[in-house]
Amino acid sequence: MFAVGIDGCSNGWLASFSKPFDFKKCYCLYSKNLEELILKLPKKTFIIADIPIGLDEKKHIRECDVKARAFIGPRRHSIFAPPCKKASLESNYESANILNKKITSHGLSKQTWMINDKIKETQKLIEKGYSLKEGHPECSFRELKGDFLRFGKSGLLGFFERLELLTNLGFTPTSLSNQLSEEIKAKPDDLLDSLVLCWSASRHIQKKGIYLGLKNSSKTFNESESFIHV
Template sequence: MWVAGVDGCRAGWIAVLMRVDDPDASRIMTVARFEAVADAPEQPAVIAVDMPIGLPERTEGSGRRPEQLIRPLLGERQSSVFAIPSRRAVGAIDYADACVIAAATSDPPRKVSRQGFGIFPKIREIDALLRARPDLVPRVYEVHPELAFWALNGREALDQPKKVKGTPYGPGMALRRELLGRSGDLPDGLIQAPPPRGAAADDLLDALAGLTVALDLARGGGQSFPDPPGRDAHGLPVAIWTLRR
């Protein structure tokens, strides 16, 4: 059985694929469309992706329920958990329009962050794919890298940021690589591998974090926030998953 950890990147998506029973059987790939990961020759049975899945019609408070649940666990890293607005707002192509719609479909009214708006095209891509291909829904799980690292760190928030002012921060990157190595799930060559063209080092690191969750899910583990997952108006799951440790 193969699994995959996936993150967005400049090229589109970066994925790390691994066979559950053979860590040396692995590869790193970049693709323009997320569907190419699901349809890769390895046919990964579990795909853990750092991208919101399941969109609300309205939001209450600071985003979806999964986001509200995991922020308190992450300490100073909780700012990395964006508040995802309503489906209508995510569908807006223009930033100003997205803010107007988000404010009108949230209580209290909330606009959209620039960083959050930047990932809307990828959210729309996954949303459209899962709605068009319901056979993929049982295989695709939403994850968040910092929640994965929280689990790998003994369920403690990390004290080092991954980036500072948009630039990868050496000590924080090294800490996360150390946690990945300590997990015992990934070969060191994969953890230390350079990112492929079209992806940054932190994109690869986040995909590797997702891979640890995918491996745990494939082995019968995994923990969802909330538990059990919710469902959006189209039946898509609404939950962020991490390792059960």
């Protein structure tokens, strides 16, 4: 089985995958379409994607997001509340914002709305039978470091803080970037995010991962609930 980490980028999706913990032999793929990307992967996979999976009917913020914010402490603002289910189905930001406020008493940030098409794209694949798990790179980096991260990922110091953690695992981000199509429009941290999610997927394959949002300690849970896989 292959461990796969998927992160969205401005014109599609980026996947990093390897055998569990065999990160020196990691590969990267890009596609504009999520389903096409998944079909390019090996057949047996455990996929963790940086996208909200399982929207709430009425709540402003899901339990897993509350737990994830507490988990990453100073970086908590990187986890934003996704739209409720009905608001996600709206065709434009203005109407979605109004409906979300009506149902949850909170509006939507424009940052959230910018990934709504990817949320819907992912949900359609899950309804078709694809298996994708939700993750969050900042939660994975925090677990990997064993402490809170000092710097935000968009700055130079934050980039190198995360890069060092990944290279210590055996990843080679510079050589991996050479595998990607020139048409990709992605930020450097998009690649790093997909790599750390590949690490989390490796943990879950070997039953070493954790679930943020789990309501009990038994690790028996309802698949319809939402969890951040770390």
